[in-house]
Amino acid sequence: MKQSPxxxxxxDAFTCLPGVGPKSxxxxxxxxxxxxxxxxxxxxxxLLAAMAGVGQCQQCRNFAEQEVCPVCADTRRDASVVxxxxxxxxxxxxxxxxxxxxxxxxxxxxxSPIDGxxxxxxxxxxxxxxxxxxxxxxxxxxxxxxxxxxxxxxxxLEMCQAKGVxxxxxxxxxxxxxxxxxxxxxxxxxxxxxxxxx
Amino acid sequence: MWKNPNKLxxxxxxxxxxxQDTGLILELFTSQHGxxxxxxxxxxxxxxxxxxxxLLVELAGHGDLLRLQQCEAASPPVPLIKQQLYCxxxxxxxxxxxxxxxxxxxxLLAAYADALQAISQDAVAMDVVLxxxxxxxLAELGYAVEFTLDAQAQPIQSARRYRWQGENGWLLSxxxxxxxxxLAIAEEQWTPEVRRCARDIMRTILAPHLGSKPxxxxxxxxxxx
Numbered sequence: 001m002k003q004s005p006x007x008x009x010x011x012d013a014f015t016c017l018p019g020v021g022p023k024s025x026x027x028x029x030x031x032x033x034x035x036x037x038x039x040x041x042x043x044x045x046x047l048l049a050a051m052a053g054v055g056q057c058q059q060c061r062n063f064a065e066q067e068v069c070p071v072c073a074d075t076r077r078d079a080s081v082v083x084x085x086x087x088x089x090x091x092x093x094x095x096x097x098x099x100x101x102x103x104x105x106x107x108x109x110x111x112s113p114i115d116g117x118x119x120x121x122x123x124x125x126x127x128x129x130x131x132x133x134x135x136x137x138x139x140x141x142x143x144x145x146x147x148x149x150x151x152x153x154x155x156x157l158e159m160c161q162a163k164g165v166x167x168x169x170x171x172x173x174x175x176x177x178x179x180x181x182x183x184x185x186x187x188x189x190x191x192x193x194x195x196x197x198x
Numbered sequence: 199m200w201k202n203p204n205k206l207x208x209x210x211x212x213x214x215x216x217x218q219d220t221g222l223i224l225e226l227f228t229s230q231h232g233x234x235x236x237x238x239x240x241x242x243x244x245x246x247x248x249x250x251x252x253l254l255v256e257l258a259g260h261g262d263l264l265r266l267q268q269c270e271a272a273s274p275p276v277p278l279i280k281q282q283l284y285c286x287x288x289x290x291x292x293x294x295x296x297x298x299x300x301x302x303x304x305x306l307l308a309a310y311a312d313a314l315q316a317i318s319q320d321a322v323a324m325d326v327v328l329x330x331x332x333x334x335x336l337a338e339l340g341y342a343v344e345f346t347l348d349a350q351a352q353p354i355q356s357a358r359r360y361r362w363q364g365e366n367g368w369l370l371s372x373x374x375x376x377x378x379x380x381l382a383i384a385e386e387q388w389t390p391e392v393r394r395c396a397r398d399i400m401r402t403i404l405a406p407h408l409g410s411k412p413x414x415x416x417x418x419x420x421x422x423x
Contacts, residue, residue: 118414150283187245
């Protein structure tokens, strides 16, 4: 049976979501049409508003509705310390963990030459500009501990060293509340080689 | 427990990208299948599935995209740091772009492991390791480069200049590279000048094999001022 054009259009539109295939899209469409029209309208309005209204912060590249995001605009925060993270979700994780009072720089990905993602694609020219303006005294590298993350971290490290900016990297080792027995060999080796005097 | 220990094979991850929520689509360089694609559900939780980590894997299915059933470490990962990582990434990109799928390349697989080790040990200059690997890669794919004879099968003369022409070989040319440098590459006499020259030569020779898109990893090697 052929769907009516508008229904089919909605089903096709839902498949743009990650993990949603034609079957799930169809289920979502029928659910909204049959039982939750009001929710569907809210979803449509929220989507439209977000797509039109959300851009990128001109300082940290995080999603923002104004030119500068609330974190960068907050004058109580230390603008000279910048924590480099891969995604907006990482910013949220740091904010929820608390204890950090500097700014962020969101790469929106990692360096991955095979995928065609080079320094420009992750906004490093903007970071370069900020380093050149001498407003930054410390950069904290908080990319993930994968090969792509390491490559990205090293690339940014070279950038910072050329400008004489202090760089630090998140500590790597045994997770808080973790039992040694279940920690992976590589993590344990790293934790041992970077042990700290107390 | 291994489902079928006979099917174990050595594999290196050349590239990984996310698939659905927690899965991975991998580009592997394996002993039995050569370069192949493989998918693993829940693979992102697997800390082992990283480039430069020798793996023992069991692959199932057929076609371009196999299923990675199980994997474990064959030996500890090659500890690449700093600039060495760029070299490793460059080798991976080169293999992904140059190798045909399901073309067994046992010598190349061994050479790849050796090259990564050599880069991590820092005993030989990194660019020399890359040049040797590039030459072996071309030779194994059937495009061996001869540095001692020109296109007419005459010996390369050290005082004359040559340019590279893909199908024929070295042709005399006033604008080209010095014959002495070509001979030095053949004899592996890596002075700084020869190394610079070899880099440019290999770039020219590899270009037609890579198509219109240049290798992106090269952009990592820039220096900052």
